Amino acid sequence: MIVNKTIYIKNIYYMLSYAFRVLNETEYKKIEAESFENTAELLSEILILGVQKQIKQGLVKDYIDITEDISSPKGKINITESINDLSFIKGKLNCTYDEFSLNCYLNQILKSTMNLLVRSDISRKRKKKLKNLLMYFREVDLIDVKSINWKIRFGRNNQTYKMLVNICYLVINGLIHSENSGDVKVMEFLDDQLMSTLYEKFLLNYFRKEHPSILAHAPQIDWQIDSGVDFLLPKMKTDVTLEYGKKILIIDAKFYSQNTSENYGKNIHHTSNLYQIFTYVKNKSLEIEGTGVEVSGMLLYARTNERIQPDSDYLMSGNEISVKTLDLNQEFTEIKEQLDGIVEKYLVVFD
Numbered sequence: 001m002i003v004n005k006t007i008y009i010k011n012i013y014y015m016l017s018y019a020f021r022v023l024n025e026t027e028y029k030k031i032e033a034e035s036f037e038n039t040a041e042l043l044s045e046i047l048i049l050g051v052q053k054q055i056k057q058g059l060v061k062d063y064i065d066i067t068e069d070i071s072s073p074k075g076k077i078n079i080t081e082s083i084n085d086l087s088f089i090k091g092k093l094n095c096t097y098d099e100f101s102l103n104c105y106l107n108q109i110l111k112s113t114m115n116l117l118v119r120s121d122i123s124r125k126r127k128k129k130l131k132n133l134l135m136y137f138r139e140v141d142l143i144d145v146k147s148i149n150w151k152i153r154f155g156r157n158n159q160t161y162k163m164l165v166n167i168c169y170l171v172i173n174g175l176i177h178s179e180n181s182g183d184v185k186v187m188e189f190l191d192d193q194l195m196s197t198l199y200e201k202f203l204l205n206y207f208r209k210e211h212p213s214i215l216a217h218a219p220q221i222d223w224q225i226d227s228g229v230d231f232l233l234p235k236m237k238t239d240v241t242l243e244y245g246k247k248i249l250i251i252d253a254k255f256y257s258q259n260t261s262e263n264y265g266k267n268i269h270h271t272s273n274l275y276q277i278f279t280y281v282k283n284k285s286l287e288i289e290g291t292g293v294e295v296s297g298m299l300l301y302a303r304t305n306e307r308i309q310p311d312s313d314y315l316m317s318g319n320e321i322s323v324k325t326l327d328l329n330q331e332f333t334e335i336k337e338q339l340d341g342i343v344e345k346y347l348v349v350f351d
Contacts, residue, residue, distance in 0.1 A: 007302075007328040007329055008328065008329055008330070008331075008332075009035075009036045009037075009038065009039060009041075009042055010032070010035070010036070010042075011329075011332055011335065012042060012190070012198075013031055013032070013042055013046070014332045014335075015198055015199070015202040016046070016198070016202075018201075018202045018205040018206050018209065019198060019201040019202055019205055020162075020163040020166065021205075022050075022160075022163045023046070023163065027049050027050075027052075027053050028046065028049055028050075030049075031045060031049070039174075039175065039190055040117075040120065040121075040122055040171070040175050041122055041123060041126065043167055043170055043171050043175065044117050044122050044126045044130070044171075045126065046167055047110075047114065047117070047130075047164065047167050047168070047171070048126060048129045048130060048133065050163060050167065051110060051114070051133050051164065052133065054160060054161070054164065055133070055136050057160065059102055059107055059136065059137075060104065060106055060107065060157065060158050060160075060161060061101060061102055062100070062101070062104035062105075062106075063098040063099065063100055063101075064098070064099060064101050064103060064104055065096055065097075065098060066096070066097055066098075066099050067081075067094065067095070067096045068094070069082075069085065069090070069092040069093065069094050069095075071091055071092050073093045073095055074095055074097045075095050075096050075097025075098065076096045076097070077093050077094070077095050078093075078094040078095065078096060081094035101139070102137070102139045103139055105152070106152070106158060106161045106165065107137060107140045108140055108141055108142070108143045109143070109148060109165055109168050110137070110140075110161075110164060110165075110168065111134065111137040111140045111141075111142060112142050112143050112145050112148075113167075113168040113171055113172060114130045114133060114134055114137075115134065115142060116145055116171070116172065117130055117171065118130050118131060118134070145172045146172075148172070150165075150169055152165060170190060170194060173194065174190035174191055174194040174195075175190065192255060192256070192257060195255050195302075196253070196254075196255035199253050199255045200240070200253045203239065203240050203251065203253050203300070203339075204216060204217075204218055204239070204240045206336075206339055207240065207242055207339070207343070210336070210339075210340070211242075211343055213244065214242050214243065214244045214343065214347065215241075215242070215243040216241070216242055217241055217243075218237065218240060218241060219238060219241055220235060220236060220237050220238070221237075221238060221250075221280055221283050221284050221287070222236075222283070222287060223236070223283060224283050224286040224287055236279070236280055236283065238250050238252070238280060239251060239252050239253040242346075242347060244347040244348075245347075245348075246292055246293050246294060247294050247295075247296070247346070247347050247348070248284065248288075248293060248294070248295045248296070249296050249297070249298060249342075249346045249347055250277065250280050250281055250295065250296070250297045250298070251297075251298045251300050251342075252273065252276060252277050252280070252297070252298070252300070253300055253302075254270075254273060254299055254300065254301045254302070255301075255302045256270075256301065256302075256304070257304065258304060258306060269299075269310060269323055273299050274299070274321075274323075277297040277298070277299050277321060278297070278316060278319075278321060280297060281295050281296065281297040281316075281319045281321065282317065282319065285318075285319060294319075295319055296319055296320040296321070296322070296346055297319065297320075297321045297322070298321070298323070298324060298342070298346070299322070299323045299324070300324050300325070300326055300342075301323075301324070301325045301326070302326055302328055303325040303326060303327040303328065303329065309325045310323040310324060310325055311323070311324060311325065320346075322346075324342075326338060326339070
């Protein structure tokens with residue numbers, strides 16, 4: 001549960017829309033005009049609209065293995081099972097064969113998530129919509145949502161399911177709190193770990209979309225060691241790296257319950273975070289030494305309700321290091337203004 005932090009529910013939708021471009025399509029635009037009491041309502045509405053669209057396009061089918069006793073053998077005949085079951089006495093054989101079916105894993109995930117939401121404390125209106133959609137999944141089995149394998153490969157035939165499955169993941173892993181007597185309780189907010197991942201993805205894709213003249217990516221920085229082997233050193237994977245002309249800005253996104261530490265009654269920056277961004281910046285500077293490119297770094301925290309919020313600029317060993325906060329509990333136009341301001345100040349870019 002997120003503590004000490006407030007976020008406009010609508011801004012979670014905007015963050016998701018940058019993380020998943022499909023949410024910018026016409027079918028989802030009406031979400032912008034609605035208000036939501038909590039994140040569960042928002043994710044339910046996205047899932048409803050997404051599944052409605054998928055049904056119109058056609059639910060995906062896949063080959064699944066079916067094992068049963070049949071009178072006309074096909075596929076693989078299971079001799080041992082046929083003998084044990086005495087199925088041959090009935091003029092049948094136990095066979096395993098492939099069938100092109102709606103009852104595939106992706107549809108099982110959708111159905112199981114919608115079924116979970118129907119039993120949760122969301123609005124009656126959305127429960128009714130979900131029940132209507134479940135009618136299209138009559139041939140699909142329910143599965144245990146706690147044992148879903150989320151490592152799914154998406155290709156040309158099932159690409160449209162990618163966003164839907166990610167929404168299912170957020171619902172099941174980020175919102176489900178407890179289950180008593182068949183009723184599912186949901187938390188109002190996604191937990192910090194999931195919001196941290198979404199926050200990072202949102203920032204990266206925001207800069208990619210809104211500032212196309214900038215190279216916005218998340219590369220790994222190599223350790224600049226003079227001797228020894230580096231396979232035991234931790235990976236330096238950046239959250240966001242912005243490159244334009246002769247300037248590079250490395251941004252480390254932080255979504256914490258508290259954006260400062262307390263030391264003898266005094267608020268200070270998180271020491272490990274400062275060490276981390278400083279290490280990233282100095283190793284990158286050494287890597288491109290002699291090219292004339294300036295490297296700076298920023299810790300960008302999501303704002304909390306604490307009285308003191310990080311807002312500092314430092315010059316450390318020749319590199320600028322900033323510690324800032326982004327307020328997600330404001331109109332999205334103001335969030336855009338702050339992010340655009342970072343580009344203008346640190347990279348001097350005017351798209």
